[in-house]
Every structure is written in C-alpha cells, then in structure tokens.
Amino acid sequence: MRTDVSAFVGAYPWRKVPGTSPEAVLAGMDRVGIDEAWITHLPGVWWRDPMEGNAWLHETTSREPRFRAVPAVHPELPHWDEAVTEARSRGAAALRADPTWYGIDPGGSAMVSLAAACADADLPLMLTVRFEDGRQRHPNDRTDELPAWAVRRLIRSNPRLRIVVTHADRGFIEEVHFGATPAEAERLWWDITWVWGPPEDHLETLLQTIGPERFVFGTGQPLRLPENSIAKLDLLTISGEARERIEFANAGVASPR
Amino acid sequence: MRSVPNVFVDLSGSGVDGGMLEACLNAAGVERLVWGCDLTIDTGWAKLRYLEHILTAPDLDQVRFRNAVRIFPSGSFPESA
Numbered sequence: 311m312r313t314d315v316s317a318f319v320g321a322y323p324w325r326k327v328p329g330t331s332p333e334a335v336l337a338g339m340d341r342v343g344i345d346e347a348w349i350t351h352l353p354g355v356w357w358r359d360p361m362e363g364n365a366w367l368h369e370t371t372s373r374e375p376r377f378r379a380v381p382a383v384h385p386e387l388p389h390w391d392e393a394v395t396e397a398r399s400r401g402a403a404a405l406r407a408d409p410t411w412y413g414i415d416p417g418g419s420a421m422v423s424l425a426a427a428c429a430d431a432d433l434p435l436m437l438t439v440r441f442e443d444g445r446q447r448h449p450n451d452r453t454d455e456l457p458a459w460a461v462r463r464l465i466r467s468n469p470r471l472r473i474v475v476t477h478a479d480r481g482f483i484e485e486v487h488f489g490a491t492p493a494e495a496e497r498l499w500w501d502i503t504w505v506w507g508p509p510e511d512h513l514e515t516l517l518q519t520i521g522p523e524r525f526v527f528g529t530g531q532p533l534r535l536p537e538n539s540i541a542k543l544d545l546l547t548i549s550g551e552a553r554e555r556i557e558f559a560n561a562g563v564a565s566p567r
Numbered sequence: 568m569r570s571v572p573n574v575f576v577d578l579s580g581s582g583v584d585g586g587m588l589e590a591c592l593n594a595a596g597v598e599r600l601v602w603g604c605d606l607t608i609d610t611g612w613a614k615l616r617y618l619e620h621i622l623t624a625p626d627l628d629q630v631r632f633r634n635a636v637r638i639f640p641s642g643s644f645p646e647s648a
Contacts, residue, residue, distance in 0.1 A: 327585050341620055443582060507609035532585040538613035545609055 311554075313561040314344045314536065315403070316438075316476040316501045316528030318352040319370065320363070324448040329532040332370050332377070339376065342536045344529070345558075348403040348436075348565075350380045352533075355408050355441075360384050361393045368400050378403035378565075380436050385424035386414050394424075398431045403565045404474055406436040409460070411453050416460035422467045429470040434564050437461060439477045439504065441533060458485040465494045474564055476501040476528050480512040487520050495520075499564045501528030502556065507542020514546060522552035526561045568594040575638060578614050578630070579605030588617060597626045601635045 317339075319332050329338055330352065339347055349371065354363030360382035371379040379402045383393045397405050405428055409416035428435040439456045456475075465473055465486075475486075475498065483500050490498065502525055506512035517525065527543075529536035543553060568574065576595045578588070591600065604611025618627055636644050 325586070326590075328589060329585060342616075442584070446582065446584065506607070509606060509608055534585060535583045535588075535613050535617050537616040538583040538610055541612040541616065542609040545612070 311558040312344045312346075312527060313558040314339065314347040314529050314531065314539075315436075315474060315526045315561050315564075316503050317347040317349050317531050318533060319349050319367075320352040320354070322352055322441075322533060323356050324442070324451050327532055332374060335532060336374065336376065338531050338536055342540050344536065346376050346378065347531075348378045348380050348561075350406055350436075351382065354382050355411050359387055360408070360412065361387065361390065364393055364396070368396070368402075371402075372400070380404045380406045382406050382408070383424055383427075384412050384414075385420040385427075386412070390424070391427060394427045394431050394433070397433060401567070402433060404434040404436040405431075406438070408438060408456075410456055416456060417463035421460070421464060425464045425467050425471045428472075429468045434472040434474050434499075435464070436474045436476065437464075439475065439479075439482055441477065441530075458482050458489075461486045461498070462489050462494075465490060465498055469493070472497045472499070472564055474499045474501065474526065477504045477530060479504050480506065480516060483516060483520070487524070495524070498524065499526050499560060500524055501526050502539055502542065503528040503530040503534065505542075507538075508545035513542055517546075517548065517552065522548075522555050523560060523563075525556045526564065527557045568599075572599070575599045575601055575634065577601045577603035579603035579607070579611060581605070581607050581610050583610045583613050588614060588621070592621075597622065597629055598634060600630045601638070602630050602632075 319335055321330050351363035351367040354360040364381040367379045367381055371377040381397045381402055383390050383405050409421055437456055478500055487495050529539045
C-alpha cells in the first residue's frame with residue numbers, strides 16, 4: 311500500500327507539464343505502484359479565488375475512489391468557512407492554503423483563523439513550501455516560498471491543529487521541528503518530495519533524528535517524476551516497518567478516513 | 568541543440584521535473600543522450616526508471632550505454648574493449 315499525499319491535477323501556469331489530467335495522474339500512479347493520491351487543483355493556486363476550483367476537485371474525487379481531495383481555502387475571502395464545511399462533509403483528506411501565492415500573510419490572523427477551523431473540523435492543514443526548483447522558475451514567477459516561521463506560528467496557534475507540510479527540504483524541516491515543542495512536533499508531518507535521498511544523507515539523517523513517524527510519502531507529480539520518491543526509499547537502508555509508516559500508515563494517522 | 572549534432576547531453580542533475588525528459592528527447596534525440604547521475608543517484612535513477620516507460624528497449628540501451636560507448640575513446644568501457 312502506498313499513499314501519495316502530494317499530487318496535483320490540472321494545468322500548471324508557468325510551463326508545459328504533460329500528464330496533468332486525472333486520467334494521466336492515475337496512469338502515473340499505476341506506473342510506479344501508488345494506490346491512493348491526495349490531489350490538489352493545481353491551477354487554482356494562482357486564481358484570485360482558489361476555492362473556485364474545489365467543485366471540480368470534489369466532483370473528480372467522487373468519481374475516482376483512489377483520489378482524496380485537498381480543497382483550497384483562502385481565509386481572507388468571504389464565505390471561506392463554507393469551503394471548510396464542504397470539505398468535511400465530502401471526506402476531504404486535508405485543507406490546503408498557499409498564503410504567499412494568495413498574497414496574504416502566511417502567519418497572519420486569517421491563517422490563524424483557518425488553522426482553528428481546520429482543528430475544529432478535524433482536518434489537517436496542508437502547506438506547500440514550493441512548487442518548483444527556484445533555479446527553474448519562470449522569470450515572472452516571483453512569489454516567496456512558504457517561510458518556516460509561519461509553520462511554527464500556525465502549529466503553535468492551536469493545540470489540536472495537525473499540519474502536513476509538502477515540498478520542504480532538510481533545512482526547513484529541521485528549523486521547524488527543532489524549534490517546536492515535542493507536543494507541537496507530534497502534530498506535524500513532512501512529505502519526502504523535496505528531501506534528498508541517497509547518497510546524500512538528508513533523508514537518512516532526518517529519519518534518525520526526527521523519526522519515521524513524522525514523514526509521509528509524497529511525489530509532487532506530475533510536476534515531478536513520481537519515480538524519484540520511490541527511488542530514494544529504494545536506495546535507503548530502512549526497516550520494512552519504517553518504510554510502511556512513511557508510505558501509508560502515517561498518512562492515515564494525519565488524516566484518518 | 569537541434570542545430571549542433573556534435574553536442575551530447577547527459578541526464579544528470581537534481582531536476583526531476585515532469586516533461587523534462589520529453590523536452591530533452593525532442594530537442595536532442597535519443598541518439599545524443601547519455602546517462603549520468605551527478606552523484607545525486609536518487610534523481611538519476613528516477614529518470615532512468617521513467618525512460619524505461621517511454622522508450623523502446625533498443626533506445627533505452629542507447630541512453631544507458633551505447634551512446635557513451637560510441638563517443639568516448641575505444642576501451643573506455645568493457646563493452647568497447
């Protein structure tokens with residue numbers, strides 16, 4: 311069993327990316343052996359109202375049992391709370407917000423309100439550090455990446471909030487994890503999409519210092535080849551139990567069905 | 568790349584972007600790609616695994632080693648010894 315917590319559907323605005331349809335993402339999952347994917351409506355991240363992509367996302371996941379929705383919430387737009395209620399009622403895996411891409415304060419009062427709403431709805435909040443390597447971003451794609459301090463601010467804002475952070479590298483993860491209390495750190499999960507695998511020691515070190523229970527499997531497909539996340543686990547010396555946790559068990563803890 | 572047939576491209580580097588390999592194949596063709604991993608083996612292996620799905624077996628062999636055997640001096644690899 312393998313759950314990809316970080317997959318996207320829909321076109322990317324900054325370059326040509328093949329395989330962005332739901333059918334193509336499913337084919338990619340079949341190609342590398344992924345059973346379930348939590349999907350984000352990718353173009354919505356750049357829409358003035360990202361929540362306008364949620365209807366299509368929910369409709370897509372209702373047709374395909376291997377998908378779970380990660381609908382978007384922009385907490386500075388009217389009626390954002392309705393998106394939270396709908397996500398809860400439709401069995402979403404998580405709620406996502408991309409505050410720097412929305413042009414709002416990533417640790418401001420609106421995000422803190424969203425964090426509280428996620429806690430009340432018993433849904434994890436998904437935050438993405440980046441979508442592309444900074445070296446390859448379009449010259450007009452100048453949005454700041456998610457800052458580590460915002461994750462610390464949000465996890466500290468509500469004792470029941472759970473956060474899944476995707477596309478974070480080792481430095482970001484260490485900055486947040488070791489700046490958090492143990493109780494806060496237990497409510498954070500990190501996907502492995504942007505963590506270097508062997509022979510670099512980043513993933514190995516994080517698993518030793520932070521522990522495999524804090525990591526979830528993610529690929530960033532189709533923006534990234536899903537083969538990469540599988541390859542880094544295959545190259546790692548890791549117990550079967552730890553790999554099972556990363557590949558699906560931890561995601562089930564972060565977001566029980 | 569299309570206009571410089573004596574330039575070859577290796578696949579090393581940390582990028583594993585979707586569409587990257589298709590663009591490379593389109594620009595350089597399978598006969599001008601050589602595999603390399605730049606020591607970031609997880610990304611190098613990922614790209615090779617992906618190529619297994621989009622290339623025929625003979626084309627994949629070109630990228631894996633035959634192109635390298637062709638362009639490096641004779642005796643550089645066991646296959647050309």
